[in-house]
Amino acid sequence: AQKVTQAQTEISVVEKEDVTLDCVYETRDTTYYLFWYKQPPSGELVFLIRRNSFDEQNEISGRYSWNFQKSTSSFNFTITASQVVDSAVYFCVLSSGSARQLTFGSGTQLTVLP
Amino acid sequence: NAGVTQTPKFQVLKTGQSMTLQCAQDMNHNSMYWYRQDPGMGLRLIYYSASEGTTDKGEVPNGYNVSRLNKREFSLRLESAAPSQTSVYFCASTNDRENTEAFFGQGTRLTVV
Numbered sequence: 001a002q003k004v005t006q007a008q009t010e011i012s013v014v015e016k017e018d019v020t021l022d023c024v025y026e027t028r029d030t031t032y033y034l035f036w037y038k039q040p041p042s043g044e045l046v047f048l049i050r051r052n053s054f055d056e057q058n059e060i061s062g063r064y065s066w067n068f069q070k071s072t073s074s075f076n077f078t079i080t081a082s083q084v085v086d087s088a089v090y091f092c093v094l095s096s097g098s099a100r101q102l103t104f105g106s107g108t109q110l111t112v113l114p
Numbered sequence: 115n116a117g118v119t120q121t122p123k124f125q126v127l128k129t130g131q132s133m134t135l136q137c138a139q140d141m142n143h144n145s146m147y148w149y150r151q152d153p154g155m156g157l158r159l160i161y162y163s164a165s166e167g168t169t170d171k172g173e174v175p176n177g178y179n180v181s182r183l184n185k186r187e188f189s190l191r192l193e194s195a196a197p198s199q200t201s202v203y204f205c206a207s208t209n210d211r212e213n214t215e216a217f218f219g220q221g222t223r224l225t226v227v
Contacts, residue, residue, distance in 0.1 A: 009154075035215055045204065045218040091156060095216070100145060100208055101172070102216055104156040 002027045004094050006105035013082050014113050020078045021108050023092030029053075032096035034068065034075045039107070040088040048090075051075065082112045116140050120205050120219035127195040127226045135190040135222050137205030145208045146188035147172075147216070148180060150201040157204060163188055195226045 003026040013019045025034065036048040049061065051068045058067050067076045079086055092105040118139045127133055139146065145164050149157040149172075159172030163182040177199060179191045188207075192199060205219040 043202070043221055047215040047217075050215055093216075095208075101159060101162060102147065102149075102157075102206070102208075104149075104158070106154065106156040 002029075002094050002096055002101070002103040004092050004103050004105035006090075006092055006108050008108045009106070010109045010111070012111045012113060015084055016081050018078060018080050019082050019110065019112075020076055021090050021092070021110070023075045023077065023105060025073050025075060025092070025094045025103075027094060027096045029096040032094060033100070035093040035095065036066070036075075036077045037091045037093055038088045039091065045091075049077070079110075082110075084112050084114055086110060087112045118205055118207055118217050118219040120203075120222050122222060123220060125222065125224050127192075127224065129196060129226060131195050132191065132193050133195065134192075135203055135205070135224075136187070137189065137219060138187045139205075139207040139217070140186065141207060141209065141217065142185070143207035143209045143217075144185075146182065147206045147208075148178075148188070148190045149204045149206065150174065150199075151204060151221075152201050160190065160203075192224075195224075197226045200224060200226045 005024045032053045034051045038046045056068050063080045065078045089107045089109050091107045094103045121136045147162040148160040151157045158174050160178050161180040163169045166185045169180050181189050203222045206216045208216045
């Protein structure tokens with residue numbers, strides 16, 4: 001069975017601060033994919049980043065970076081120099097299995113204050 | 115390029131009424147999914163379809179039926195709506211032969227009174 005845990009329910013930061021969102025996952029599959037999605041107040045789901053299980057290289061994309069560690073089953077996501085427009089619910093998502101079923105974490109509500 | 119299109123965007127039903135949520139994708143994806151989102155619970159999988167003609171239950175299938183009409187379309191039916199089915203419903207699709215992300219529709223906000 002797959003499981004994704006986002007222990008942080010809500011985070012508030014002041015604009016320009018860096019913020020890291022934590023994600024821990026469980027799966028028995030050896031091949032899987034991890035994603036971060038953003039859900040702004042308007043409700044749509046916006047894809048942010050993707051990582052597969054056989055590539056642990058951490059990357060930076062603009063203000064976004066992520067830290068994938070298979071040894072601890074963690075896939076943490078960092079926003080550098082946060083902005084008010086970053087305020088949203090962020091979901092960590094695990095994709096595995098033959099049908100690539102998506103398992104969502106419960107989400108972290110990020111509020112960036114001006 | 116429309117991506118994933120869901121209809122309707124909003125719906126109010128009375129308890130016991132039936133309705134079908136429609137979903138269509140134009141990306142030639144094999145896999146399609148229906149999720150529901152309740153406050154504070156993230157998205158939970160209702161049903162999915164790995165290919166045309168196949169469907170499987172997800173985490174919360176009770177009270178729902180689905181139909182993969184063709185490769186493009188995947189509908190979700192509520193036969194007898196209950197207040198517990200008040201939720202936001204999302205359809206999604208993926209190309210499981212490539213390492214792509216899932217694409218989501220805009221969501222359907224359903225209220226059962």
